[in-house]
Amino acid sequence: MVNNNVDSLKVAEIGEQGLLQRLHQFCPSEIIGDDGAAIAWKSDRGENLVVTTDVLVDRVHFSDRTTSAQDVGWRAAAANLSDLAAMGAAPIGITVGLGLPGQTPVRWVEELYQGMVSCLNRYHTPILGGDVVRSAVITIAITALGQGSPKQVIRRSTAQPGDAIVVTGAHGGSRAGLELLLNPELKGQLTPENYQVLVRSHQRPIPRLDILPILLSLTQSDGASIRVSGMDSSDGLADAVYQMASTSGTGAIIQADKIPILPALLDWVPPAKALEWALYGGEDFELVLCLPPATARALVETLGPMSAIIGTITKETGVCLVHSAGVNHIESLTGQKGFEHFKF
């Protein structure tokens, strides 16, 4: 039942998305609603400053059961670098705000930092500072700063009918890895190699910063500039397509059989389960990009077999999933999921 009394309304009743909508009134409209904000502050080399923030809470976003401190650190850093990649920005550095219970082992905190730095070092990205405070629950607040060419700020809301939808890599692997970590008895169902591939997908996701120079060369050649829209698939591939289509005022058709899925996953579970995890699992941290078809084809050719054109942006609103058994409509996932975030 919906509570209509504004004085007693609780955040659990409107969810994360409902709350964000109400908080938008306090932020300039031109800089919000994306993976990060591109700020009208230019570097001496003409680059835009981009900023993005993530908060991770123990037992909500990570768990000792599936994730070591080093993996928590890696994933936290990777998620923020992925948000920068999704904005078309290369990383400058991150800040780390930590809330810690007094009983947290010092070694856990040091391993958290080791994990973050392992990921950040790959991209020559420093930790710029932060804050450590006492809290009843382990909380990790990361803000990542990045820089991007103003020609190539990637937004989710600028997709156009006729654009091809590209994914930069396989989906479902992270969700499969989580399943294996939550249910150790399943391990025997896979070869050791396949087990490693899937668990690693969950524990050590790779932010797709490598896509940016490739994209820049494909879209900025000959002085002309080709439009790119996109976001990352951290909240799921279906959610990414839905967000881009709805914020762009368009629709989308996804061809289920075009979605790249790791052989390790297809070897393990039935195709329908693999597809479900690919669409809704989340945390694969690939980019989902909308581009003119010719550019999309050139991009996929450059990126190789685990990237693919999975569908098309349509004039008609609504997101349809076409597969061998027929057509499904994909509903908004964020409302539900936002509610989940606040359910105890």
Added chain:
Amino acid sequence: MVNNNVDSLKVAEIGEQGLLQRLHQFCPSEIIGDDGAAIAWKSDRGENLVVTTDVLVDRVHFSDRTTSAQDVGWRAAAANLSDLAAMGAAPIGITVGLGLPGQTPVRWVEELYQGMVSCLNRYHTPILGGDVVRSAVITIAITALGQGSPKQVIRRSTAQPGDAIVVTGAHGGSRAGLELLLNPELKGQLTPENYQVLVRSHQRPIPRLDILPILLSLTQSDGASIRVSGMDSSDGLADAVYQMASTSGTGAIIQADKIPILPALLDWVPPAKALEWALYGGEDFELVLCLPPATARALVETLGPMSAIIGTITKETGVCLVHSAGVNHIESLTGQKGFEHFKF
């Protein structure tokens, strides 16, 4: 008893400062240990990017008992803008990461944002975005971005013997206001005006961004550049002087009778209590600056009666407090306080 077993050492046993020291190994040494980090990323107008992060936790850093949601918001924004001022930087914007229990009233969150925006609007500073997640405890993680002339990045570690120590305003008011809010029965001891002044000092601190252009005009005249060191007094005036002296490899002498204290506070409590709150109370969010004496005198003259030269940086290490009854040594406060932060 100190636990020497590194595997079982808890953060409560080494405190905030102990933990920060261990985490420094993960950050480039040149950008940490100050109120914020000045980053080697320059704007098209030659300004440095400056970034600072604060995490505030319910029942650790604020309380419904003394602070409305709007005041929590104001204080959170003010504390971050004060950190920028302490680095010599004007604000660009802030990001806000929120952790919220599902039972938090939506109205509380909106009022928190109203308080933040009221403070930020004074400085034309936008909220650039953020994140909202579920948590067992209300957590507010703010990262502030600022820009400062590379000529005037203010650091705490560059004070030199002979420098005069300037405070930009009165101290002790915030601690007095907290005392009044914690003990409502004390209200009758003050005039309504004095009560308001002190409570307001606690609830609505003013970040001293107004100091920066004054400082720039006093220290950059005639093409020559005059060195300024400094930090804000958010953790207490005594702590600020101690931090600057120790990180600069110097000492300091503070003249107790020079510390500006609000008449409203002196009218209420004995001088010794007022001095204690001025030195150790914290959260007055003034700047504490070390400057050549002539520049210090010019600054105090410009700022008016609530600013003052309160002492001198000395070659001999150690911080001494000189008052009518003799000389006290001020010990490190941060070790103790860090420990307090983690004590339950």
